[in-house]
Amino acid sequence: xxxxxxxxxxxxxxxxxxxxxxxxxxxxxxxxxxxxxxxxxxxxxxxxxxxxxxxxxxxxxxxxxxxxxxxxxxxxxxxxxxxxxxxxxxxxxxxxxxxxxxxxxxxxxxxxxxxxxxxxxxxxxxxxxxxxxxxxxxxxxxxxxxxxxxxxxxxxxxxxxxxxxxxxxxxxxxxxxxxxxxxxxxxxxxxxxxxxxxxxxxxxxxxxxxxxxxxxxxxxxxxxxxxxxxxxxxxxxxxxxxxxxxxxxxxxxxxxxxxxxxxxxxxxxxxxxxxxxxxxxxxxxxxxxxxxxxxxxxxxxxxxxxxxxxxxxxxxxxxxxxxxxxxxxxxxxxxxxxxxxxxxxxxxxxxxxxxxxxxxxxxx
Amino acid sequence: xxxxxxxxxxxxxxxxxxxxxxxxxxxxxxxxxxxxxxxxxxxxxxxxxxxxxxxxxxxxxxxxxxxxxxxxxxxxxxxxxxxxxxxxxxxxxxxxxxxxxxxxxxxxxxxxxxxxxxxxxxxxxxxxxxxxxxxxxxxxxxxxxxxxxxxxxxxxxxxxxxxxxxxxxxxxxxxxxxxxxxxxxxxxxxxxxxxxxxxxxxxxxxxxxxxxxxxxxxxxxxxxxxxxxxxxxxxxxxxxxxxxxxxxxxxxxxxxxxxxxxxxxxxxxxxxxxxxxxxxxxxxxxxxxxxxxxxxxxxxxxxxxxxxxxxxxxxxxxxxxxxxxxxxxxxxxxxxxxxxxxxxxxxxxxxxxxxxxxxxxxxxxxxxxxxxxxxxxxxxxxxxxxxxxxxxxxxxxxxxxxxxxxxxxxxxxxxxxxxxxxxxxxxxxxxxxxxxxxxxxxxxxxxxxxxxxxxxxxxxxxxxxxxxxxxxxxxxxxxxxxxxxxxxxxxxxxxxxxxxx
Numbered sequence: 030x031x032x033x034x035x036x037x038x039x040x041x042x043x044x045x046x047x048x049x050x051x052x053x054x055x056x057x058x059x060x061x062x063x064x065x066x067x068x069x070x071x072x073x074x075x076x077x078x079x080x081x082x083x084x085x086x087x088x089x090x091x092x093x094x095x096x097x098x099x100x101x102x103x104x105x106x107x108x109x110x111x112x113x114x115x116x117x118x119x120x121x122x123x124x125x126x127x128x129x130x131x132x133x134x135x136x137x138x139x140x141x142x143x144x145x146x147x148x149x150x151x152x153x154x155x156x157x158x159x160x161x162x163x164x165x166x167x168x169x170x171x172x173x174x175x176x177x178x179x180x181x182x183x184x185x186x187x188x189x190x191x192x193x194x195x196x197x198x199x200x201x202x203x204x205x206x207x208x209x210x211x212x213x214x215x216x217x218x219x220x221x222x223x224x225x226x227x228x229x230x231x232x233x234x235x236x237x238x239x240x241x242x243x244x245x246x247x248x249x250x251x252x253x254x255x256x257x258x259x260x261x262x263x264x265x266x267x268x269x270x271x272x273x274x275x276x277x278x279x280x281x282x283x284x285x286x287x288x289x290x291x292x293x294x295x296x297x298x299x300x301x302x303x304x305x306x307x308x309x310x311x312x313x314x315x316x317x318x319x320x321x322x323x324x325x326x327x328x329x330x331x332x333x334x335x336x337x338x339x340x341x342x343x344x345x346x347x348x349x350x351x352x353x354x355x356x357x358x359x360x361x362x363x364x365x366x367x368x369x370x371x372x373x374x375x376x377x378x379x380x381x382x383x384x385x386x387x388x389x390x391x392x393x
Numbered sequence: 394x395x396x397x398x399x400x401x402x403x404x405x406x407x408x409x410x411x412x413x414x415x416x417x418x419x420x421x422x423x424x425x426x427x428x429x430x431x432x433x434x435x436x437x438x439x440x441x442x443x444x445x446x447x448x449x450x451x452x453x454x455x456x457x458x459x460x461x462x463x464x465x466x467x468x469x470x471x472x473x474x475x476x477x478x479x480x481x482x483x484x485x486x487x488x489x490x491x492x493x494x495x496x497x498x499x500x501x502x503x504x505x506x507x508x509x510x511x512x513x514x515x516x517x518x519x520x521x522x523x524x525x526x527x528x529x530x531x532x533x534x535x536x537x538x539x540x541x542x543x544x545x546x547x548x549x550x551x552x553x554x555x556x557x558x559x560x561x562x563x564x565x566x567x568x569x570x571x572x573x574x575x576x577x578x579x580x581x582x583x584x585x586x587x588x589x590x591x592x593x594x595x596x597x598x599x600x601x602x603x604x605x606x607x608x609x610x611x612x613x614x615x616x617x618x619x620x621x622x623x624x625x626x627x628x629x630x631x632x633x634x635x636x637x638x639x640x641x642x643x644x645x646x647x648x649x650x651x652x653x654x655x656x657x658x659x660x661x662x663x664x665x666x667x668x669x670x671x672x673x674x675x676x677x678x679x680x681x682x683x684x685x686x687x688x689x690x691x692x693x694x695x696x697x698x699x700x701x702x703x704x705x706x707x708x709x710x711x712x713x714x715x716x717x718x719x720x721x722x723x724x725x726x727x728x729x730x731x732x733x734x735x736x737x738x739x740x741x742x743x744x745x746x747x748x749x750x751x752x753x754x755x756x757x758x759x760x761x762x763x764x765x766x767x768x769x770x771x772x773x774x775x776x777x778x779x780x781x782x783x784x785x786x787x788x789x790x791x792x793x794x795x796x797x798x799x800x801x802x803x804x805x806x807x808x809x810x811x812x813x814x815x816x817x818x819x820x821x822x823x824x825x826x827x828x829x830x831x832x833x834x835x836x837x838x839x840x841x842x843x844x845x846x847x848x849x850x851x852x853x854x855x856x857x858x859x860x861x862x863x864x865x866x867x868x869x870x871x872x873x874x875x876x877x878x879x880x881x882x883x884x885x886x887x888x889x890x891x892x893x894x
Contacts (some may be wrong), residue, residue, distance in 0.1 A: 240517040242859055242873075243866030249790075250869065253764045278540050284548070291863075293526045304547075311550035314532045317865035318767070323517050324860075342525060342862065344518055 042214055042226070042238035043070030043191075044347075045359040046328040047368055048207040048335050052392030053354060054082065057200025059368055060208035064191035066363040070238075071212030075225035076194040077186025079234035079330050080205035082393055084181050090117055090140035091159055094177035094184055096222055097135040102172035109170070113162055114141035122185075122198065129193035134222055138183070156231055156276060161255065163230065168257045174223045179232030182332065186211075186225035194225075206393050209330050211236040227330070228264040230272050234330040237264040238360055239345045242323030250318035263325065270319050271329055282329075282336050284308075286383035288316045290341045328358055334387040343380030350375040356386045397486045399479050400465040403445045405438035411457035412436055418449035418458060423816040423828055446809035448818035480739070491739035494812035494822070496639060496731040496776050496798060499743055503731075504750035504883070505782045509892055511873040512858040520862050522853035528863040529560040529849055529856075533770040533792055534699045534723045553723065554699045556630055558793055559588035560849045561864060562783060564841075565728075565774045565795030566612050566634065566703070568596030570647050570656040570668065571735035571812070572801075573829040576821045579804055579837030581605035586838065587845050592795070595619070595634060595645055595670060597659035603627045610701065613690065615644050616670030618660040622693070630724070631690050632701040633683070635674070638732025638775035641705030641746045644670030646736055651815055651824045680716040687721040699723035701772070706730060706752035707745075711759035717769070718760055724770045726795065727752050732775025733798040735822055736813035749773050750789065754887045757790025757869060766790075766869075780851035789887065790869040803844040804837045 045063040047055065057080060064076070084092055093110075097103040110116060118140040124133070143158050151158060163175045177184035182205075185198040191212040195201075211226040227234040241247070241263045248258045248266050254277065256269040267289070274285040291313050300306040313320070324344030329336045337358045339347050350357045350365040350372035357365040357372055365372050378384050405426060414436055418427040424442045427449060429435075443460060450458045467475050480491055513519040520527065534555035541549040564580045577599065584591040585608045592610040597619015602609070611628035613620050625631055636642070647668040657664040677683050687700050702717045703726040704710070710727065717725050729749025734742065753773045760766040773786050774795030783794050802808065805819040812822035820832030852864070861867050875892040876884050884891055 242513070242517060242861045243870060245872035246866050246868055246870035249761055249871070250766070253761050253766060279542075280540065294528055294530050295526060307550045308548055311548060311552060314552060314555055315536050315538070317532070317536070318868060320863055320865050322861045322863055322866040342520070 042236075043067035043212040043360045043364075044210065044236040044238050044326060044328055045357075045364045045368075046207070046209040046236070046330070046335055046337070047355060047357050048386050048388065049354045050356065050386065050388055051354040052082070052206045052388045054204035054206055055208065057195060057203045057205070057208060060210045061192055061195035061200060063357075063359060063364040063368045064195075064210050064212055066367055067212060067359070067361055068190065068192070070214060070360060071190055072214045073190050074188060074215050075186070075211075075213030076189055076191030077184060077211050077225045077227050077236075078191070078195060078198075078200060079177075079182065079184045079209045079227040079229065079236070080200070080203050081182045081207040081232075081330060081332065082205040083183055083203045084140070087118065087140040088181035090142050091178055091180055092183050093139045093141060093175055094122065095137045095139070096174045096176060097137060098172035100135065102170070103135055103137060106166065106170055106173040109166070110139065110141065113147050113158075114139075114143055116141050123202075124197050125199055127193060127196050130187055130189045130197040133187065133197075160231055160272070164255065164257050167259050176223060177229050177234075179229060179234070180332065182232050182234070182330070184227050184229045184234055186227065187222055188225060206388055207330060207335055209234060209236045209328050209335070224260055224262065226262075226264050228260070228262065228268050230268050231276070232330075232332045233268050233272055235264050235268045235271070235327055237267060237325055237327045238347075239263060239325030239327075239340065240323060241267075241321050241325055241340075243321050244323075246318055247321060264327075267321065267325070267327060270321070274316070274319065282385050283383060284312060286336065286338050286381070287312050288319050289321045290338055290381035290383075291320050292381060293341070326360065333393045334385065336386075337378065337384040339378060339380050339382070341381035343377075346377070348375055348377050349384050358384070397482055399482060400463060401440040401443065402463055403440055403443045403460050404463050405440045405443055405449075406459045406461055407436060407438065408457045409435065411455040413455055413457075415454060417452050417454065421448050421452050421818060423818050423823075423825070424814075444809040444811040444814070445807075446811070446818050447807045492736055492813050493739040493742050493810065494734060494736055495808060495810045496733045497743050498810070502748065504748055504879075504887065505778070505785055507877050507879050508750070508785050508887070508889065509875050509877060510781070510784060510788070510855055510859070511875070513860040517860045519860055520857040522850075522857040525857075525862060527853040527857055528865070529852055531558050531561045531792055531864060532556065533558065533772065535769060536767040537765075554697055556590065556699055556724070557588070558590065560845060560852065561787060561791070561793035562845055562848065563589050563610070563772065563793060563795050564591035564800050565732075565797035566592040566594035566610075566632065567735070567797055567801075568594030568612075568645070568647070569599055569659055570596040570651055570824070572822055573817075573820055573824060573832060574599065574655065575829050575832040575834050575837065576801075576804060577602060578834035579832065579841060580800065581609065582834060582838035583841035583845070584608040586842050589845065590629060592632060593619075593628075596647070596656070596668075597661065598624050598627060599655060599659050612703075613686075614670055615672070615674045616668060618662060618668055618670070621661070625690065625694050625698075628698065630699045630701055631694065632703050632726065633674075633686060633690070633722075634703045635677070635683075636703070636705035636707075636728070637734065638705045638728030638730050638746055638749070639734035640737040640741045641707050641730075643672045643738070643741060646670070648736075648813075648815070653824055656824060680720060683717065684720040691721070701726050703728060705732075706747045706749055706775070708747060710747070710752045711755045714756040715759055715763055715765070718765045719768070722769060724772060724792075725756070726772040726774070727756060728795070729773065729775035733801070734812075749775050750785075751883075751886050753786060753791055754789050758888055761869075780848035781855065783848060784852055784855045784867070785874060787864060787867050788870050788873045790871075792868060799844070800841055803840045804832060
């Protein structure tokens with residue numbers, strides 16, 4: 030059977046997220062509990078979490094989380110990394126044995142900073158350099174895989190149910206101001222850890238529920254700009270789209286949401302605000318190949334905030350709730366109630382309506 | 394009889410018990426097949442003149458007529474089919490180049506028919522176009538540009554010129570001269586009503602049709618017929634015609650007999666002269682010359698109109714398209730080897746060029762590999778026969794399709810493939826006033842509108858089935874396609890998997 034990446038595997042899913050606008054830290058246990066009532070939305074073939082603000086002592090370094098097939102592949106990759114980065118810390122990611130999670134690869138993390146001389150000789154800014162290095166490892170080194178590459182954030186994922194994945198990675202020991210989580214229901218059996226979600230690049234992380242029908246149109250377009258879709262998943266391509274629109278093209282989150290879940294032409298035609306209308310026409314005309322169709326609900330995490338977004342027809346469930354400084358997002362309200370029984374203002378955002386939450390400046 | 398004698402290709406079968414000798418067939422046939430025999434009181438036929446255009450069949454009030462293929466045949470020979478032998482007889486007799494009309498009719502592969510479309514089941518929902526919005530609008534033009542903001546951080550929403558189409562279909566280039574005034578009127582009016590564009594071809598733009606300028610693409614071809622300032626300014630876009638799928642490598646040819654009255658004035662050449670376009674543009678011998686013409690036309694139209702470069706699908710099409718995409722052109726139009734024509738040398742039409750499906754797939758892939766796909770839009774034609782072909786073309790990577798033959802069929806063309814005779818009984822490929830008036834532009838435009846709207850409905854149904862609600866999300870979406878009965882190489886060029894994979 031062909032592995033994920035060699036073949037496209039559609040999947041249904043559960044997602045959840047929590048963020049504190051004040052930047053208050055929460056342990057990974059909270060988000061883990063949120064996934065429990067949505068157990069049946071996953072089938073044990075993939076679960077994962079992303080935490081922001083979890084590495085305050087190394088916040089100025091890129092945290093590379095990696096899977097290796099063997100000690101040799103780790104040694105080989107480390108040699109490659111040393112040519113490009115200063116590695117300030119290199120260690121096993123702590124795990125605990127649990128019968129629900131088996132066949133784990135070698136799971137490692139490095140805290141690194143790019144070598145100035147290499148950056149200068151390649152004439153690249155730091156983020157572009159890191160992004161390209163991640164692409165290079167993930168496409169060129171068969172037995173090494175970078176699954177997290179941001180600063181002061183990290184992704185933890187495995188083949189298994191989300192709550193078991195959390196136990197395996199000891200997430201209750203981490204504290205972050207923002208967490209996202211994913212439980213996967215793929216329609217095939219990849220049995221590969223890299224295929225689990227969240228999918229990340231730099232400090233972008235995406236958890237996604239859905240199966241987009243625009244996939245190959247989006248993929249073939251975004252691959253023009255140096256991205257390589259090695260996993261053939263929706264989540265991967267949406268992450269690259271967001272990175273391209275926001276980091277490379279310089280769009281705002283709102284504008285990027287307008288590209289990905291564009292308002293219908295008929296809606297644009299009936300807009301009364303001329304400036305808004307002009308902007309929408311501009312964005313749709315310029316980025317038609319980045320329109321994402323078919324069902325999706327996504328939570329895009331980044332340093333200092335997150336954005337939740339549904340496809341424009343709202344073909345996947347997604348609800349949002351609030352309580353004090355916290356905002357909760359999940360596929361089902363039950364997950365929100367697990368995190369905060371007294372959640373307020375629980376609502377279902379409309380299709381294409383971006384929910385953007387920022388942590389107060391200086392609080393993360 | 395002599396060795397030149399070729400037994401008529403068709404037989405006119407008249408049901409004598411139905412025929413009332415009303416002589417409609419006689420009046421309708423410009424080829425003078427039918428006549429009345431007053432002595433016997435019956436209609437007779439000279440089938441040697443019949444081109445099988447079905448005009449008489451369609452207009453016979455008692456349905457007394459049918460045209461059938463003659464079964465008078467030479468001894469069967471797989472290597473020497475009768476058509477080949479007849480062509481040798483003709484050439485041995487005349488010493489001339491054989492002429493043909495319309496697209497290549499030979500049984501070469503039609504890849505559209507070996508490609509199947511996907512639909513949603515279970516893991517994502519199909520979308521019902523009767524209940525949900527389903528978008529077929531596309532904008533053609535260059536997309537690649539820097540994002541700029543003003544001092545307040547607001548987006549500067551200026552774009553290079555774009556063509557807006559309500560559905561990704563346009564009427565391809567057919568010149569006034571090769572087709573009639575009424576055919577042009579039908580195309581122009583239909584394009585305007587539909588929110589799409591038609592194309593003048595290289596025959597200039599009749600003054601009556603300037604009012605449809607917003608839905609008109611004007612062509613600049615190697616003969617430069619009919620090109621002047623007002624012509625360029627009247628249009629929504631300007632197309633440089635480098636080649637045509639039916640006859641790659643040679644220019645157009647309109648016989649002097651068709652250059653009469655308004656046709657002559659519109660082309661800006663004397664009546665009765667043959668309008669022979671040079672094979673190349675004599676100011677374009679290479680890609681850097683093309684760039685100069687593109688920018689000359691942009692200067693002339695103040696950078697307000699997209700410039701299209703139309704080329705025939707030939708062997709090296711991917712590299713050619715890559716060159717064009719860097720030449721300043723906004724849109725590349727590619728014409729496949731099955732594209733139609735009013736007249737082309739038979740050998741060229743039947744043997745030169747490649748299928749549009751393969752050309753499109755390799756061009757789209759090449760432009761993506763070079764990171765310049767969003768420099769240009771891609772329009773393909775030759776031949777697009779149905780809404781399914783449109784959907785497959787878009788999924789392979791086209792922004793829009795040109796339809797020519799399909800539009801003419803909607804107007805009444807019965808594909809008899811004798812346009813070059815100028816005696817089109819359906820009033821399309823003729824300049825004879827008595828024949829031209831048979832095509833009523835009120836009805837013609839209505840039929841074109843019906844056709845495109847019907848295709849639009851079908852496109853929406855197919856898209857909805859795939860769970861796609863904007864045609865933009867279908868463009869280049871090759872995972873939505875599978876091949877059947879194609880070999881590895883064909884699949885590789887098309888960039889699709891085989892059915893079952």
